[in-house]
Each structure stands twice: as C-alpha cells, then as structure tokens.
Amino acid sequence: MTAEHFVFRLQATDGGARAGTYCTPHGALSTPVFAPVGTLGTVKAVSPRDLIDVGASLVLANTYHLYLRPGDGLIRDLGGLHAFMGWEGPILTDSGGFQVWSLGSNSQVSDDGVTFRSHLDGSLHQFTPERSIAIQQNLGADIIMCFDELADPDDYAYSQVALERTHRWAERCLAAWKTGDSQALFGIVQGGIFDDLRQASARTLAAMDFPGYAIGGLSVGESKEEMYHTLEVVTPLLPANKPRYLMGVGTIEDLIHGVSRGIDIFDCVLPTRIARHGAALTQSGQINIRNAQYERDDRPLDPQCDCYACQHFTRAYIRHLSKSNEILASTLLSIHNLRTLIRLTEEMRAAIVDGSFQSYAAETLGRLKAVSP
RNA sequence: GUGGAUGUAGCUCAACGGCAGAGCGCCGCACUGUGGAUGCGGUGGUUGAGGGUUCAAGUCCCUUCAUCCACC
Numbered sequence: 001m002t003a004e005h006f007v008f009r010l011q012a013t014d015g016g017a018r019a020g021t022y023c024t025p026h027g028a029l030s031t032p033v034f035a036p037v038g039t040l041g042t043v044k045a046v047s048p049r050d051l052i053d054v055g056a057s058l059v060l061a062n063t064y065h066l067y068l069r070p071g072d073g074l075i076r077d078l079g080g081l082h083a084f085m086g087w088e089g090p091i092l093t094d095s096g097g098f099q100v101w102s103l104g105s106n107s108q109v110s111d112d113g114v115t116f117r118s119h120l121d122g123s124l125h126q127f128t129p130e131r132s133i134a135i136q137q138n139l140g141a142d143i144i145m146c147f148d149e150l151a152d153p154d155d156y157a158y159s160q161v162a163l164e165r166t167h168r169w170a171e172r173c174l175a176a177w178k179t180g181d182s183q184a185l186f187g188i189v190q191g192g193i194f195d196d197l198r199q200a201s202a203r204t205l206a207a208m209d210f211p212g213y214a215i216g217g218l219s220v221g222e223s224k225e226e227m228y229h230t231l232e233v234v235t236p237l238l239p240a241n242k243p244r245y246l247m248g249v250g251t252i253e254d255l256i257h258g259v260s261r262g263i264d265i266f267d268c269v270l271p272t273r274i275a276r277h278g279a280a281l282t283q284s285g286q287i288n289i290r291n292a293q294y295e296r297d298d299r300p301l302d303p304q305c306d307c308y309a310c311q312h313f314t315r316a317y318i319r320h321l322s323k324s325n326e327i328l329a330s331t332l333l334s335i336h337n338l339r340t341l342i343r344l345t346e347e348m349r350a351a352i353v354d355g356s357f358q359s360y361a362a363e364t365l366g367r368l369k370a371v372s373p
Numbered sequence: 374g375u376g377g378a379u380g381u382a383g384c385u386c387a388a389c390g391g392c393a394g395a396g397c398g399c400c401g402c403a404c405u406g407u408g409g410a411u412g413c414g415g416u417g418g419u420u421g422a423g424g425g426u427u428c429a430a431g432u433c434c435c436u437u438c439a440u441c442c443a444c445c
Contacts, residue, residue: 246406
C-alpha cells in the first residue's frame with residue numbers, strides 16, 4: 001500500500017496535455033485537478049460535504065495562517081488537519097513563502113530564513129526551511145511544499161538572488177523532510193518571467209529528484225502571454241513521471257492554457273473569493289449577479305451547470321441573497337464556481353483520454369471570447 | 374380650533390447670510406500559492422411651494438402647504 005503512495009501514473013497525453021492519477025494516503029487524484037483553497041482549514045462558506053458534492057478531491061490549506069492560529073501543535077495534538085477539519089480526502093499545504101512575500105513590508109529575508117510580524121497581533125516570528133517543513137509535518141497534509149522566496153516577476157537582479165536562495169532552501173527542505181511515506185515534498189520552480197532563470201531553476205530542482213514539482217511566482221502581475229510562455233519554457237524540463245503543480249491559478253482560460261502546456265494540478269482562491277463578492281463563472285465568462293439586469297431573471301446561474309445551486313435556485317433569488325448580504329449567497333456562488341472549474345478539469349481529462357483535447361480547448365476558449373470585451 | 378416643532382439626494386442627516394455636502398442606498402468595475410463577505414469608481418438636488426429683504430438666501434421676513442407633538 002505504502003509503495004503505491006505518491007506514484008504518478010500517466011494514462012494519456014494529447015499534445016502537451018496529460019491525464020493521470022496520483023496516489024496519496026488519503027485517496028487518488030485524477031489529473032488534471034483543481035484544488036479549492038481552504039487557508040484556515042476551511043474553504044470559506046463551503047462545508048466538506050459540499051466539497052464532495054462539487055467533485056473536489058484535493059484541498060489546499062495554509063501553513064502561515066494555521067501556524068499563527070490555532071497553531072500547528074494544537075492541530076497535531078487533535079489528530080492532524082484531516083481530522084481537525086473533517087476532510088478525509090487529500091490535502092496540500094503551502095509553505096508560507098507566498099505569505100511572507102505578499103504580506104510583504106513587515107518581513108526580513110536572510111539566507112537563514114525569514115523573520116516577520118504576525119498580521120494578527122504584530123508578534124515577531126521566524127520561518128526557516130526546516131521550520132516550515134516541521135510545521136507542515138505537524139499539520140499532516142499529503143502534499144507539502146518547499147519553503148521558497150518570491151520576487152517581483154520583472155525584477156531580474158532580485159529574481160536571481162531569490163532564486164539561488166530558493167534552491168539552497170530546497171536542499172534544506174529535502175534534508176528536513178523525514179515523512180516520505182506519508183507526505184510528498186514538492187520543489188518549487190521560480191525565476192520570474194526570465195527564460196534563463198526559469199530553465200536553470202527547472203534543471204536544478206529536477207536534479208534533486210522531488211516527488212513532484214510546482215511552478216511558483218506566476219499570476220502575480222505579469223501578462224498572460226508571459227505566464228503561458230514561462231510554462232512552455234519550464235514544463236519540458238520537468239520529469240514526465242512526476243506531477244506538475246501551477247500555484248495560484250486560476251481562471252477558466254488559465255486552466256485550459258495550463259493543461260495544454262502540461263500542468264496537472266492547480267489551486268486558486270479566485271472562484272471562492274469572487275463568489276463572496278457576487279460573481280459567478282459561467283461558460284461564457286464572469287457575471288456579476290448583483291447587477292440590476294438579473295433582478296427578475298428566473299434562469300439558473302449557468303443553464304449548462306449541474307451544481308446544486310443551478311439545479312435549485314434562480315439568478316433573481318441569488319441576486320436577492322447577495323444584495324441582502326445573506327450567507328447563503330456566498331455558499332451557493334462558491335459551490336457553483338468550484339463546480340464550474342472542477343467540471344472543466346473533468347471534461348479536459350475526458351477529452352485528453354479520447355484524443356479530442358485540442359478541439360475541446362478551442363471550443364471552450366471560443367465561447368469565453370464570444371462574450372468577453 | 375389654538376400653540377409649538379420639522380420640511381435639504383431614494384433614506385438618515387450636515388452646511389456662521391458667501392462654491393449644497395456626508396453616510397447609507399442605488400448603479401458599475403476589480404479580485405489568480407485568501408488577514409480582512411473586501412476594495413475602487415460613478416449616479417444622485419427647482420433646499421415643500423410662492424413672494425420679499427440683500428451684492429449674495431438652505432439660512433432672514435411674509436404667505437401658503439404638508440407632517441409630527443401638545444392642548445382644546
């Protein structure tokens with residue numbers, strides 16, 4: 001049984017797109033897969049039962065936030081994150097590297113690690129690669145991530161400095177990682193939007209033989225063309241028999257472009273965040289359910305959708321809930337948006353298996369463009 | 374019927390006789406390894422009506438209407 005864990009089986013390819021399975025101690029992932037984000041050990045507004053209903057198989061939780069509150073030791077003592085949050089499927093934890101960068105100004109980076117102030121109470125803390133791995137071991141996710149350093153994507157000089165540090169930290173994470181049977185450690189390719197740095201990063205990390213590889217530092221302000229180009233540069237240099245995870249992406253469009261360039265795993269806050277702000281993803285693009293035009297609209301959010309929200313409620317009703325700041329609006333829109341992205345991954349997988357991925361991708365992108373400005 | 378109070382944006386209310394404003398609502402936009410069900414922008418006026426004083430009136434004076442309160 002243990003031997004099966006963290007084996008990535010490639011089942012079909014279509015152009016650059018891949019369909020596979022990845023075994024974890026809490027179940028197998030069918031790729032391509034989209035992971036809802038549950039930063040604080042909960043996907044906001046959505047219960048684990050709802051997650052099963054929308055077809056979610058992997059959930060992301062966050063090291064930085066859970067370390068600060070309620071504390072990784074507490075979660076370990078209560079049986080680990082799966083038991084704590086009532087989710088029996090696979091979990092992936094971020095390393096905290098992204099928060100240190102995005103919460104930015106009150107942190108200081110050295111070769112040893114990062115000292116930062118808590119956004120909750122201003123207290124001083126330090127993350128090192130070893131500390132990040134120890135916290136992630138306490139949390140007990142199936143997939144854990146190397147502690148990395150991000151740079152602004154168009155700053156070459158600093159991207160180079162951060163990249164070299166990220167590679168040294170990757171070695172230290174590997175050395176600290178002692179849970180190979182129960183947790184897979186993924187390396188993270190960095191290098192901004194610079195081909196030479198990205199290639200160097202992919203080669204360096206591939207040589208370290210991680211169980212899986214992530215591509216980080218994208219969808220942080222660079223153009224879509226730059227992001228897609230970077231994927232084309234990086235994925236051919238990663239081992240074909242290991243899963244590839246594009247961090248923090250994304251949109252319907254980005255998922256299609258990512259899969260076509262060989263990405264297997266995605267996570268993103270977008271579907272649940274925009275849901276709480278009143279937006280629904282549809283086949284033809286994003287709609288703002290709060291707009292006056294939906295006041296008397298008795299259609300579902302997306303007539304093509306098979307989710308609970310679309311099977312039972314009208315746009316008019318969900319608009320009313322959203323305008324009234326009712327909790328159920330966030331829940332229904334989150335369920336719908338998650339189902340939309342997860343169904344997209346399911347359809348892409350089916351298309352890859354039967355060799356029709358190119359036409360599926362073109363058709364789906366075409367529908368989006370038909371309405372986008 | 375008598376006395377008093379109040380009438381300003383859709384709502385609640387500001388504005389010394391000197392460019393009529395705020396909050397909320399409404400309308401829209403944004404959100405990509407989630408601190409912040411958030412952030413940003415926009416629309417919105419015969420200052421109840423009519424007259425007068427004044428260089429200038431939401432503001433002072435007169436008339437009128439409406440609403441509320443108290444007392445007959």
